[in-house]
Amino acid sequence: MFKPTVGPIVGHTTTHQTRLFLRGTPRKNISVFAGIRYRRAGEVCWLNSIFAKLEPVRDGCEVIALNELSADTEYEYQAGWFSPAGPMHTVETAQQLPLQWPQDLYRFRTPSNTTTKPRAYIVGSCRYLRMTGGMPVLPHRSDRIFASIMQQVHHAQPPVSAVLMTGDQVYVDDLNIVAPDRELNDIFSKYRAAFSQPNISQLMSSVPTYMILDDHEIEDNWPANKSNKDDYLYTNAMTAYEIYQASHSPIPELLDNGRVSSTLNRYWYQFTEGDIEWFVTDSRTRRNLSTADRRILDQAQEIALCEWLINSSARVKFVVTSVMFYPDKKIQGDDAWKAFPEQRLRLLETIRQHRIKNVIFVSGDVHGSLTSRLTHSEDPDFEVHTVVSSPLSNSKLLPYANAASFILDQPLARTAEGEYRHALTGAVISQDNFAHLVVDAGQIRVSYHDHEGKLLQQTDIPLR
Structure with missing residues (x-):
């Protein structure tokens, strides 16, 4: 996976949700996907990984929502994009691939309730x-x-x-x-x-x-x-x-x-x-x-x-x-x-x-x-x-x-x-x-x- 070419950007954030923007590089006639995985800061296991397909009409940009978060909690996440070798991949099949995530680790905090x-x-x-x-x-x-x-x-x-x-x-x-x-x-x-x-x-x-x-x-x-x-x-x-x-x-x-x-x-x-x-x-x-x-x-x-x-x-x-x-x-x-x-x-x-x-x-x-x-x-x-x-x-x-x-x-x-x-x-x-x-x-x-x-x-x- 590659680092986002723009972002990630932490957008609207509530006590239980945040919206993360990122951009990859769109490629003509080749599928491009973005992924985000996240966990509570300091923990070892990732809570979830979410993927989305990036479209050239949106300049390779997408927003992914993280849900069911806890209030007043610091989270850390990784983000990246990739192009699978096969042309027939979907979001579901692409996320099953063995991926090496970019090393950059980002953090955000949900607001207190x-x-x-x-x-x-x-x-x-x-x-x-x-x-x-x-x-x-x-x-x-x-x-x-x-x-x-x-x-x-x-x-x-x-x-x-x-x-x-x-x-x-x-x-x-x-x-x-x-x-x-x-x-x-x-x-x-x-x-x-x-x-x-x-x-x-x-x-x-x-x-x-x-x-x-x-x-x-x-x-x-x-x-x-x-x-x-x-x-x-x-x-x-x-x-x-x-x-x-x-x-x-x-x-x-x-x-x-x-x-x-x-x-x-x-x-x-x-x-x-x-x-x-x-x-x-x-x-x-x-x-x-x-x-x-x-x-x-x-x-x-x-x-x-x-x-x-x-x-x-x-x-x-x-x-x-x-x-x-x-x-x-x-x-x-x-x-x-x-x-x-x-x-x-x-x-x-x-x-x-x-x-x-x-x-x-x-x-x-x-x-x-x-x-x-x-x-x-x-x-x-x-x-x-x-x-x-x-x-x-x-x-x-x-x-x-x-x-x-x-x-x-x-x-x-x-x-x-x-x-x-x-x-x-x-x-x-x-x-x-x-x-x-x-x-x-x-x-x-x-x-x-x-x-x-x-x-x-x-x-x-x-x-x-």
Whole structure:
């Protein structure tokens, strides 16, 4: 067996299940299979081995589910792919072959089922990896921050439960002016290069990783910049996104054979850890730009989000939106929620009128990081916060945001009942960084670190 060419990636993980992504090398007219075997850390005997056939139409990628796991338990696993000599092999016959597994041993931990246990998360976005002629240029620059994240993971208490990548994990459009990538194989190559660098690969093989797309997975400021010729680009970009990012999320249905379905009907999703819940929105592909009913979230998604906010019993509710919920940017802010004020106000009024506490909006996109508090002039019980983390790795061609980039001296919204007012709760960070969130009984501690792991800023958000 050979090592995976991309992965393994630990995806959606619960107290009893995890989803593992991996890629082999597809071969024309030759069957290719992938396998995973696993056991509790420190044990000698393997609990199970699961195999799947790899298809060229999916670029040789597959997601395998491990079921009937125990809560708060460390598991170790091996993963690989192979091509049997005979052309007539099936998954059942291939797994009977005498296989020599790759020596690499990976580990992950299932979450605790203790509801009130403190939890920790890593949040980041905008990882720029330049590609020229199909090859990454200076890839260590975009990969070095993941080594620092791994150091944080190794020493973190409480343990890091998950990594949230909130958009622009790849830049499909990095050379749009010179040589735009529109072909599916070219987009696949960008994903393979981005996800196979050594440090990010090590991180994703051990910590559950949740992803959502933003514009650069398709094209800058999508769909505002869409042309009549971009349908082909969109189809290919979303095919690659579904295979490499959405496939190991909570969205796909779990099948009886230990696989997950390749059919997706949406990109937004939810997941839960104890008394903490996450709602990861798709704020990019369901936009309506018409003047009659402008939406950044489609109607079904808005209804689901509002119902979740109202009915969820979670003590802390994180809402991920790849573009900033607030504050608004002075320039080029129309790509974010600033351009959809009616829908944003509906969400804020839902939170305020139902007196929902501990709502945190998490986003990236702007190449600057910050925390901010939103209040209401006539309702002292209303309060929401935002945590922005961007970029993981910037391009020298793209500027960083700073405090002067945002509209901070005006109310976010006005109604007959009062004004929504916001203020920064820390400095705006204008360099490569990631956020480390720790949720305990009384607060959320947000710590920003640079690409070397150095602490840049720390903010505490009191829970109510």
